[in-house]
Amino acid sequence: MLEVIKPGLETSVQDLPGRIGYWEQGFPFSGPMDFWSFQLANLLVGNAPGGAGLECQFSGPTLRFQRDAVVAVTGADMAPELDGMPAPMWRSFTVRAGQTLALGFARLGARSYLAIAGGIDTPPVLGSRATFHQAGIGGMEGHALKKGQAVPVAESADGAEGRAGRQVIAARRPPLTGEKNWQIEVVxxxxDDWIDEAGHARFLSSDWLLQARSNRTGFRLTGPDWTFTKLATDKGPEHGEHPSNILDHGYPVGTINLCGQTPIILVNDAPSTGGFINPYTVPSAVFWKLAQSKPNDVYRFKSITLEAAQDMRREINRICTEESIEAV
Amino acid sequence: MIFEEPKFNPGGDRFIEMELGDEMSFDLNFLVHSVSGLIRESRTKGIIEIVPELTSIMISYDFEQIGYGDVVQEMTALFHALGPLDDLELDSRMFYLPIHYFDEWTRGCYEDYCAKISEKEWDPQVLVRLNGLSGLDQLAQVHSGTDYWVAALGFYPGLVSLMPLDPRCRLTAPKYNPPRTWTHKGTIGVGGALCSIYPDETPGGYQMIARTPVPIWDPAQRLAAFKQSLALFRPGDRVRFIPATRDEYDYVARQVEAGDYLHNVAEYQRFSIRNYHAWLATIDESVRF
Incomplete structure (x- = not known):
């Protein structure tokens, strides 16, 4: 059990691949946004790469351990401390019963991942422990961690002690630099055929500011106006009044949803359907960049092919294996 | 129109949108659900999930198991294996939902919107005026005078898009602009040419005309209907609204509260599009109830 001393800004239980099989009823997959860092944390402590762990956003939790455990923290650097002493990132270490692990404000990146050998053991809902807090599904009673809760942890199958003292090879970690300007690849x-040539050129050559009103549902962007083709302006009235309106359709996760003139990148907890167009989609391999950026960071979008996007994902899949773990 | 050939577009590295047409029509939506049924039955390796919508199907796939081109090829083949539209039938459950028209709760929500966001005409009046009805009594008759087709689910868990099957009961309405910041759970709304039931307290944009005490989703899975799934409806189900007095509404609300409400559903029906078309040919669509 982990006792929640301080919950952090929004710390939630997540797993991979998340909640699969209920999308058509409106349930998003949820799951960790930076699944690259998340899987490496699990591998460090000997869990399956998709096992349930904690996603900590912007400001992390303080947790008291009620029994010995092996843990690992990856992703954003929240300056973890064990009983007040600095604890390592990207490295598995032992926490003794009674000790307190505290994560602070993210000083590099935005989302940290905490894996514990054995995995978080909250009851699965619809086959997943991933939290979808807007609808109160999964995780700790459907929501982010709250002060005073006891988070259940499963026993590690093979005895975790031997898993301490391992680290992720430096070159296999998502390259976090603290740079405010990001290149975000899009397919x-x-x-895309609803946007005219000038609109595409403007989208790909402009700076897009990430708004503070961004969360696990959507990342809102500020930038120049969009312009449209005849498909958007010359359509049946049932599509809706604005050029960006279309008859309700499904929304891919990662898609850039044009709500009037405001693009919103739909992420892990986004609605499954709606009545706005999606001119571009951020592929899965780029999600770590979304996860680790902060409000007021600036995005530049680069158009890539579907094949290139799938190659990028294959590369992350290759990285998220035991091969990327070494003894300290 | 309904396309001769489906159109495919990528949504990043793991989604494909399959468009079957670009109009609001029952026939097109029936086609969407028929194709979706075939996709599910085909158990094509690498296809993970599908989301059927009004005119299109969103497909998620694992590109390590099936490439984009192969998804397009397989889905096109399934589309052509379907046969003529008129020969299609789908299992269709019928749900009976008590609703209380022009209730005090949606009225209160409307008044809150007027006070805090923007003055507007009362929602039922908007519908009466724009649809050429004589008043609230006729609005309730027209709105409850048809079966509704569950054309799509989504946006929020369990939220339904309902299409009236009787053309004499079609209603249209603009959406709230700007949208509401909140809507009562169980609100019945009309927006565009669709009707919807709000599964929970959420923001919204449809014109509100009634409320049902019957839950259509339940994360706590208290009622029997939710033991299998948190959400009540599946695409291709039908809904009939039964006008209820305030006392009847309260009676059902008490049953729901006690946890022993039994959803009223008939599961013995198949929907034949040939029979539906034949019936449509016999009615005068210009008449209102």
Whole structure:
């Protein structure tokens, strides 16, 4: 059990691949946004790469351990401390019963991942422990951690002690630099043909500011106006009044959803359907960049092919294996 | 129109949108659900999930198991294996939902919106005026005078898009602009040409005309209908609204509260599009109830 001394800004239980099989009823997959860092944390402590762990956003939790455990912290650097002493990132270490692990404000990146050998053991809902807090599903009673809760942890199958003192090879970690400017790769579609040439050129050559009103549902962007083709301006009235309106359709996770003139990148907890067009989609391999950026960071979008996007994901899949772990 | 050939577009590295047409029509939506049924039955390796919508199907796939081109090829083949639209039938459960028209709760929500966000005409009046009805009594008759087709689910868990099957009961309405910041759980709303039931307290944009005490989703899975799934409806189900007095509403609300409410659903029906088309040909669509 982990006793929640301080919950952090929004710390939630997540797993991979998340809640699969209920998307058509409106349930998002949820799961960790930076699944690269998340899987490496699990591998460090000997869990399956998708096992349930904690996603800590912007400001991390303070947790008291009620029994010995092996843990690892990856992703954003929240300056973890064990009983007030600095604890390592990207490295598994032992926490003794009674000790307190505290994560502070993210000083590099935005989302940290905490894996514990054995994994978080909250009851699965619809086959997953991932939290979808807007609808109160999964995780700790459907929501982010709250002060005073006891988070259940499963026993590690093979005895975790031997898993302490391992680290992720430096070159296999997501390259966090603290740079405010990000290049975000995008694949055109599904509705790229609703945007005219000038609109595409403007999208790909402008700075887009990440708004503070961004969360696990959507990342809102501020930038120049969009311009449209005849598909958007010359359509049946049932599509809706604004050029960005379309008859309700499904929303891919990662898609850039154009709500009027405001693009919103739909992420892990986003609605499954709606009535706005999606001119571009951020592929899965780029999600770690979204996860680790902060409000007022600046995005530049680069159009890549579907094949290139899938190659990028294959590369992350290759990285998220035991091969990337070494003894300290 | 309904496309001769489906159109495919990528949504990043793991999604494909399959468009079957670009109009609001029952026939097109029926086609969407028929194709979706075939996709599910095909158990094509690498296809993970599908989300059927009004005119299109969103497909998620594992590109390590099936490439984009192969998804397109397989889905196109399934589309062509379907046969003529008129021969299609789908299992269709019928749900009976008590609703209380022009209730005090949606009225209160409307008044809150007027006070805090923007003055507007009362929602039922908007519908009466724009649809050429004689008043609230006729609005309730027209709105409850048809079966509704569950055309799509999504946006929020359990939220339904309902299409009236009787053209004499079609209602249209603009959406709130700007949208509401909150809506009562169980609110019945009309927006565009669709009707919806709000599964929970959420923001919203549809014109509100009634409320049901019957939950259509339940994360706590208290009632029997939610033991299998947190959400009540599946695409292709139908809904019939039964006008209820305030006392009847309260009676059902008490049953729900006690945890022993039994959802009223008939599971013995198949929907034949040929029979539906034949019936449509016999009615005068210009008449209102």
């Amino acid at each position: 055109p579609g599904p509705n």
